[in-house]
Amino acid sequence: MNQSIIYAIGAMICYGFTDFIYKQGANAGIRAEHFLMVQGWCFLPLVILYALATHSLVLDQTGFGVRLLAPSSSSASIISYAA
Numbered sequence: 001m002n003q004s005i006i007y008a009i010g011a012m013i014c015y016g017f018t019d020f021i022y023k024q025g026a027n028a029g030i031r032a033e034h035f036l037m038v039q040g041w042c043f044l045p046l047v048i049l050y051a052l053a054t055h056s057l058v059l060d061q062t063g064f065g066v067r068l069l070a071p072s073s074s075s076a077s078i079i080s081y082a083a
Contacts, residue, residue: 018039025035051057 022032022035026032048057
């Protein structure tokens with residue numbers, strides 16, 4: 001089977017599981033913003049663990065959002081924003 005199809009099926013399963021948990025929480029009276037906060041608490045550490053496990057975690061200035069604020073991609077402007 002094509003790897004992209006496997007990824008798509010995995011994403012659909014994860015989305016369905018998340019939707020099921022959300023509906024169970026809604027039935028229990030948990031507000032949506034609380035669910036989203038806990039979902040974020042779980043998602044970020046899992047993404048970091050995945051990146052560490054696959055050796056794809058790259059820490060540089062762009063990883064800290066400094067480059068997103070810079071008007072150009074030159075390193076001089078990145079350093080001036082970081083200071």
